[in-house]
Amino acid sequence: MEHTFYTLQEFMLHTESVTYIILAIILLGVLGFWLFLTEYDD
Amino acid sequence: MSEQLISENKTLFTPFNVIAGIIVIIGLVITFLRFTKGLGTVTNLSDTSPWGIWIGFDLMCGVALAAGGYTVSSACYVFGMKKYHAAVRPAILTAFLGYATVLVSLVYDVGRPVRLAMAYPFVVQQGTTSLLFEVGLCVMIYLSVLFLEFTPIPLEWLGLKKIRNIMIKLTMVLTIFGVVLSTLHQSSLGALFLIAPSKLHPLWYSPYIAVYFFVSSIIAGLSMVIFEGTLSHKAFHGKMDKTYLEEHDPLVLQFGKAASLVLAGYFSIKIIGIAADNNWHLLVTPYGLWFLVELLGFVALPCFLYAIGARDKNLKLIRFTAGWTVFGIVLNRLNVSLIAFNWQKPLSERYIPSLMEIGLSVFMVTALIIAFKFIATNMPVFHEHPDYKETH
Numbered sequence: 001m002e003h004t005f006y007t008l009q010e011f012m013l014h015t016e017s018v019t020y021i022i023l024a025i026i027l028l029g030v031l032g033f034w035l036f037l038t039e040y041d042d
Numbered sequence: 043m044s045e046q047l048i049s050e051n052k053t054l055f056t057p058f059n060v061i062a063g064i065i066v067i068i069g070l071v072i073t074f075l076r077f078t079k080g081l082g083t084v085t086n087l088s089d090t091s092p093w094g095i096w097i098g099f100d101l102m103c104g105v106a107l108a109a110g111g112y113t114v115s116s117a118c119y120v121f122g123m124k125k126y127h128a129a130v131r132p133a134i135l136t137a138f139l140g141y142a143t144v145l146v147s148l149v150y151d152v153g154r155p156v157r158l159a160m161a162y163p164f165v166v167q168q169g170t171t172s173l174l175f176e177v178g179l180c181v182m183i184y185l186s187v188l189f190l191e192f193t194p195i196p197l198e199w200l201g202l203k204k205i206r207n208i209m210i211k212l213t214m215v216l217t218i219f220g221v222v223l224s225t226l227h228q229s230s231l232g233a234l235f236l237i238a239p240s241k242l243h244p245l246w247y248s249p250y251i252a253v254y255f256f257v258s259s260i261i262a263g264l265s266m267v268i269f270e271g272t273l274s275h276k277a278f279h280g281k282m283d284k285t286y287l288e289e290h291d292p293l294v295l296q297f298g299k300a301a302s303l304v305l306a307g308y309f310s311i312k313i314i315g316i317a318a319d320n321n322w323h324l325l326v327t328p329y330g331l332w333f334l335v336e337l338l339g340f341v342a343l344p345c346f347l348y349a350i351g352a353r354d355k356n357l358k359l360i361r362f363t364a365g366w367t368v369f370g371i372v373l374n375r376l377n378v379s380l381i382a383f384n385w386q387k388p389l390s391e392r393y394i395p396s397l398m399e400i401g402l403s404v405f406m407v408t409a410l411i412i413a414f415k416f417i418a419t420n421m422p423v424f425h426e427h428p429d430y431k432e433t434h
Binding site: 011014015018019022023026029030033034036037038039040 | 299302303306310313314317318319320349352353354355
């Protein structure tokens with residue numbers, strides 16, 4: 001669903017907020033991925 | 043005498059030689075037409091689509107897939123991972139031939155190739171504010187650097203010890219040059235599209251496109267080394283010495299692991315790119331679905347497959363994934379330069395390559411394979427020259 005933004009401030013606040021949430025998920029995901037990748041390493 | 047002739051004919055008319063010979067003849071005919079009748083005769087290029095598959099495939103994919111040269115040489119010489127030494131020469135050879143093909147393709151593609159041959163854009167009329175100038179300059183210098191990195195192979199073959207020893211001493215300097223130049227032009231190739239925000243589909247266009255191109259070139263380099271090694275194992279197994287064979291499997295495992303990590307990073311920054319431009323709603327359009335095919339099928343899936351392969355030490359899976367990833371990189375470059383380019387135009391106005399353009403691209407790839415085969419068969423690429431053992 002496309003949201004209408006009326007100001008650049010609104011747009012930036014929305015996209016930056018979403019980006020920060022995604023970054024947090026990525027950081028946790030990378031940790032999990034690393035543990036998965038190196039599970040059988042000596 | 044007649045038996046000897048029959049035997050020679052048998053070895054000459056192998057399936058590879060016959061197919062390659064036919065392609066080369068067709069390629070030479072197209073070459074003649076291109077340089078006597080002009081670009082209009084052999085291509086479907088136009089003012090709205092001045093870049094076709096000679097740029098989208100030969101150049102964009104050629105440069106990305108030749109990234110194995112700087113990836114392996116920097117791992118070996120800059121980061122001190124000497125256990126990958128056996129892979130350096132095949133990677134440098136692939137990179138050198140890849141860049142040479144890129145340059146030759148460019149000669150076919152530009153309107154005034156003589157000016158390119160005379161280095162006109164660098165000497166007479168420099169466009170220093172253009173990214174294309176930077177790409178051109180970097181590719182030209184990097185091709186020279188790759189040539190110098192490659193020279194120890196023919197010099198050992200020719201028995202020119204003194205020059206060969208000088209070139210070996212330059213290895214570290216050349217590797218650093220190679221990494222710097224590659225970082226610059228791999229990213230700038232993507233940055234070229236920053237000038238066309240209205241032409242490239244928003245899902246592929248991004249202010250971070252230069253970063254995407256650079257990171258994906260590392261993936262291409264790692265995958266290409268595995269993929270090329272797999273093919274070489276089938277074609278040149280007899281030419282490989284014990285050291286190469288011993289070092290190859292651990293290299294496949296480690297490169298597969300590294301590729302899975304870089305793919306995970308690439309997937310992450312692609313998602314961040316969608317979020318930063320708020321392009322989520324475009325994902326449910328036809329182009330969006332195609333974008334998802336690329337992102338999930340050729341980034342997320344190989345990332346997962348590489349990880350499973352590295353975790354379970356499954357070399358077969360890693361080798362298959364390397365081929366899959368190489369195809370994915372080719373698809374990405376074609377998406378950016380051709381498929382998602384001029385996306386708003388109706389199909390009747392879109393660029394579709396002519397048969398002769400495709401024929402010439404096939405000719406270029408065939409010429410590269412023939413050159414690789416000749417060098418790998420005759421020169422010390424997969425084995426150490428007996429006179430220079432342990433001196434690299």
